[in-house]
Amino acid sequence: MNIYYKFNSFLIILISILLLISLSAAAEEDFTAAELLISASELNEKLEAGSENLKIIDVRSSARYLLGHLPDAAHMWGDDLSAVQGWVPELIPKASAFSELAREKGINNDSEIIIYGEQASPWPARLWFIFKVYAHQDVRILRGGYQAWNREDYETEMLPYNPGEGNFEVSDVKNEWLINSDTIAENLDNDDFLVLDTRTEAEYTGEETNSAAPRKGRIPGSIHLEWSAVLDEEGNYKSAAEISRIFQEAGVTRDKEVIAILSHNGVRAAHTFFTLRLLDYNNIKLYDEAWVGWSNRSDLPVEMN
Incomplete structure (x- = not known):
């Protein structure tokens, strides 16, 4: 009887562990898109x-x-x-x-x-x-x-792949996903217009800058959330629930009319744009001229700590 009880207890614990693992995996996949x-x-x-x-x-x-x-x-x-x-x-x-x-x-x-x-x-x-x-x-x-x-130990190759020529041709442009410097400048005092800076903290505060950007600092009124904040220590996405919480606590909310995302040159901003699309945000635009563009415009204001 004692052995039977121990076996059942072990089985219950094992099932509970497997269930927790399954629930955790489901949470990670729980992106709207x-x-x-x-x-x-x-x-x-x-x-x-x-x-x-x-x-x-x-x-x-x-x-x-x-x-x-x-x-x-x-x-x-x-x-x-x-x-x-x-x-x-x-x-x-x-x-x-x-x-x-x-x-x-x-x-x-x-x-x-x-x-x-x-x-x-x-x-x-x-x-x-x-x-x-x-x-x-x-x-x-x-x-x-x-x-x-x-x-997963799937097959890999080392020789470069040389495909035959394709027929790809750009037939349309989704300009609504892009935003320029002038539009951002016109909305600096608009409470429904959010500028999200995804650079490092040092870049945001003006301690550092990178090549091609002559001025240090940030766009006045912008908020900061580094692009990698949504990744765990191994570089994988955190759960959808946790990522949603991170954005909400930073003030990146769906009720804004526009969320304009920037980084130094648009690359890190694209990652944040993609992440917000996974959560089905539709009020986002990528500022492709980026900090380099803003920094090179002497007529545009800069804020520093």
Whole structure:
């Protein structure tokens, strides 16, 4: 009888642990727009099924790409994701240039696009944002990045992938996802207009600045929430509930008319934009001219601690 009781107690404890693990995993997946992400196992199933429309893009450095990448993954990096020429360095590429690049990478208008990078990198969100601004709907990000793929010991390749030319062409632009310096300046006293700065604390307070930005500081009245605040120590997303709480406590709320998101050059801001889209925020815009653009405009005010 005693042995039977101990076995039942052990079984109850084991079931409870498994239930807690299951509930925790469910919480992590509880994003309103979870379809913007794809797991390593889901992507592997698609590769094994041999989907012709599937296009995978690696946005890590060239060196890391050559050390190993997902099967048939094209590579984009650096200047591929920015306009090389322009009054602000690193704006998103012009539609014509991006169309040409996408075709070179074998991407078609009807391609199902999966983007991945390092586990805690904002670059996949940057490319996701560019595709979405240029109205390509079927694009997702690999949850956990290359590290998640490696942990499952799925197949990788080392030789560069050279696809045939695709037919991708930008046919529309979602300008409503972008905002410029003048519009922000006109709304500095608007309580329904929020400027969210996703740079580091040192950049926000004016202790530091980066290249191409001659002035230190921040946009007056902006609030600060570093882009990586939504990630855990391993670089994975925290639970949807916790991320929602982080944004709410920072004042990033759905009742604002506009939430304009900025970073130094738009890359980290794109990660925050993507995260808010996972939570189905619809009042967000990316300030692509970024701190570099604001800093270079001597007619625009700057605030420092």
